[in-house]
Amino acid sequence: MLLESVEYARPDTVEQALTLLSQREGAAPLAGGQSLVNVLKHRVASVELLVDISRIDELRRIEARSDGGLEIGACVTYDELDGSDAVRASHPLLADVAGHIEDQQIRDRGTIGGNCCLSDPTNNLPPLLVALDATMNIRSRSGGVRQVAAEDFFHGYFSTAVGEGELLCSITVPPLPSPGGAGYSTVSLGADSKALARAAALVRGNGVIEDARVVLACFSAAPMRHHGMEAALRGAPATAEAVAAAAAGIGDGLDPPGDVHASTDYRRALAPVVARRAVCQAIGNGGDERG
Amino acid sequence: MTTTAPPQTETWKGQSIRRTEDRRLLQGQGEFTDDVWMHRQGYAHFVRSPLGHARIRSIDTSRAARLEGVYAILTGDEVREMCPTPFFQIAPEPGGRIAEYPLAVDKVRYHGDAVAVVLAETRELARDAAGLVDVDYEPLPAVVDTVAAADPEAPLLHEQVGSNVVWKGDFDWGDVDWALENADHVVKIDRLHFHRFSSTPLECNAAVVHWDPGTDTVKVQSNNQMPMFASMVIGPTLGVASNRLTFSSQDIGGAFGIKIGSYPQIAALALLSRKAGRPAKWTEYRTDHMLSAGHGNERVFLDTEVAVLKDGTILGFKTRAFDDAGAYLHYEPLGAVIWSQVCCGCYKLRHIHVDYTETVTNKCPTIPNRGYSRLQHLWFLERVVDVVARELGFDPVALRKQNYVQPSDYPYETPNGCVYDSGDLPRSLDMALELIDAPKWRERQRELGRGSGKRIGIGIGSTLDSGTNNFGQARIINPNLPFSGNGEAAFVKLDLYGEINVNLGTTPQGQGHETTAAQVVADVLGTSPDAVHVTAGFNQQQNTYVAFSGTYASQFAVTGLGAAQGAAERLRAEIAEVAAFALQAPIDEIEIRDGNCFVRDDPERAIPFIGVANLIYSNNAVLTPELRERISLNCRYVYTPPFQVPDPETKTGNLTLTYASQIHACVVELDEHTGEVKILDYAALDDCGTRINPQLVEGQVHGATALGIGAALYEAFEYDESGLLQQASFYDYHAITALDTPDIKVGDIESPSPFTPNGAKGMGEGGGAPLHAVCSAIQDALSPDDAIVSDSHNPWERVWRLMRSGEHGEPRGVTVASRSDAAGSDATA
């Protein structure tokens, strides 16, 4: 078989899904399948029962909250995020990022929850959700909902705060600070290939940066906040020069992996560049500026 | 010959009529190899080496064989027993001692080498069973660098060869020592590296092979693009006569030369089919394709020295070239001579010395890839010209124009006896620069100050696409090879009710042969292309062919259409004869137009094609015995170019008939912080002589341009030290997509070839111009103290490093030695 033979179930509710997941050893949730099916095809992991959660209604909703934030079901697809008026209204950057993941076929199926649970360091959404200070709502059969800050959610490839028998059910994204904004910057080889380096940022303030979250991805197993750069930004004027000064040298303390696409040295050199560009976009200063 | 003038001055030739093929292809009605289904067929899957170099201790197929639905499993040892002889080698001694069988025997020599093949009831089962074949390997040290492979101490791939050097030759024309002594400047370039990549056909390799015990014939339905070559290589190895081994294909989803290389698998499938007593169907997975279908040639040029006069005249160069053929010689070492079709590129260089070494390495075998062997050399020459311009302070445009072969020089004989047929390179360059509005970008380049974070560069790629090979050049590689000339066959007939049908010897893969052949035949027979049916695809049992038949190496417009035209002219002459008989008119008064034959000045006297067909097919008692005997309305013609046998001693001769040119101009913007390269403007100026269908030519130009840009910036096959391929899927191999491709401005000149039946020149390969232009533009954007662009592959990190090389004081890779009296240069010795 292309895949090793595997059982398949398609529960209608989260309850049923959690029951299946906790009762059966070797059971795993299947969301968009854009990563999991590939992994099974290459036989680097094996699963006995696929619990298809992609059509469970309660996981597919996008809710605009009264505080200006969003509650996004884990099985909302990238294409749905991209096309959602609610997301566009409150968090346009999230819609844009989702709308540029790989190609249309993948965007039709890939889900925000799957993207997070796969937790590939090159995935688009994890650093953005950490920057946006999202909360991940996890459910298990026994224990109701467990809330984990996005910052603590990602541990590494295939490794997150979601435990055995649990499901990531939704993601709460707080409103953007006002005044303030978010930014995102990626270096990749070719329009739709994997990221070599990436940063996401959230800034509060106008004219002066009151607070900032700067998150780097592709530099370690999970997205990481750069507290040093955040501290340097706090209280700084919201100018490209000040941002550049805060970003300078941030690669030096990092120990990113080297591979055939980018060496450790090169990734280090990219860190201040993507961080600076993400923050500049967040302060509305030269988001498009490559300089 | 024909008896009447063409019926109208307007011809179909030269018009961009819509492609006949597109109707079926766009509606999903094409027939590709995977669409072929045979009764009792099984599905094949190859077991491939996970290591770069290893001895095979043992292969245990028992677990796989126990699976229900597995029909047969074949291993290397069995294959060696079944084959009377290994594949025939083009190389002379010592490379010719390589013994390659359809499956690896005793050793695996690259990551992906096939050690066994399984036939099973379903595709999936075959793959599962292949996973259960247990191979015990003893790993061996690998060699993945061609220069290192030439070292006598390097791990040996083929013990019986005694060395990894499989071919070596000295190409020495003119007097390079004189040129270097008498030059005002000698520019020395340490190392230039042309990297490995492929063309990524949408459809991977595929074949359905049936060794039919009933008729004792082997039927191969495949997407191999050079079936006669495949047949000649595998026939003796299978012990099957060529009249019992038949190839066919209808639609092929891209090939680019790579699909010349599927013959070892086809041979293995034939043996598997014989063992199982069933047809064996195989459709390659993409990862298998990337691992083992074949890569383009990688080449290193060491210690290049270029002789330049102070007025900018480039006298010539010498270099040491190392070509990496991968683990086995598939079509190689023909590449070791094919580059010399363009030994001086677009330039009037008269003194050339290339010390050429071809080695095997623990990498996927190379196979001709679009631009085969010439693009490596043309890239090298374009780097040389750009580096000379930069080091000696010449304007790269003026330097090119000064050294180009000039319009008045044609026919131009190169130092090795090739004859450039026609062209206008200086005007082509001017037009390309106009298309991108070069002065505007020069202005922008100046305006961009330090601190902008960006740099702009303008680059040029000058190439020749040499087409219609003289296979006699194989004798320069191996004087004992009985090959020379070239040719293609076509068959044109008038059918039962007067319909026109054409059969070609070619295996088109998207080039629109049905369309252009119909245009050419329609002109000869005075009708519309709609009235000409060209049989789709190739079938050896029905079509006519010669040993050179196939679709490869930029030649269809010359050889294929030359054959179609010749056959149509023969048919026209026969039709006219029958009409003259029927109308009782002198043959030179017969006119043929719109499916009718008339007597000139008396158009009432006419006979339609159906009447002519009737007389020959079903009413022949009314004819004279002489006509009945001689005329069949079934006309075959073989077009052969006027070649002679080259001289293996001096390595000279006319190696190709036509030289299309492509001059590309490109503007890039570099990001100083990340090394990202963005193409801001791009123009391709193409001159392929008379264009039969201009839109089809443009399509080829677009494809070749995208491929070259992909190779220059994104695509590379690289191996780690143990011989593992680092880019074996699309996750890691970023094949260029539409999103990465800039708008391409296309311009053209038509310099008809005086040597071809229709003025056309072969042009599909395109000479790799984008690689040259992109590298040239990156070079132009760098600072004078930065290193030269010495690699054909420039992903962001490499560009980023180049932009820092000057300030880090890294070696620039080039030095200049100038005579003390040479003005106009501040170069140091």
Ligand SMILES: Cc1cc2nc3c(=O)[nH]c(=O)nc-3n(C[C@H](O)[C@H](O)[C@H](O)COP(=O)(O)OP(=O)(O)OC[C@H]3O[C@@H](n4cnc5c(N)ncnc54)[C@H](O)[C@@H]3O)c2cc1C
């Ligand atoms: C060619 C290609 C290129 C790609 N490039 C990119 C890229 O550039 N950037 C990018 O971000 N992504 C990329 N992807 C990955 C894609 O975005 C995937 O869709 C995503 O990583 C996984 O989402 P999914 O919904 O398909 O999850 P699945 O593949 O179904 O699942 C992924 C993993 O998460 C688990 N899981 C899924 N949902 C839940 C849940 N709610 N709770 C608990 N566990 C769960 C599954 O069990 C599995 O282990 C690419 C994919 C392909 C095929």
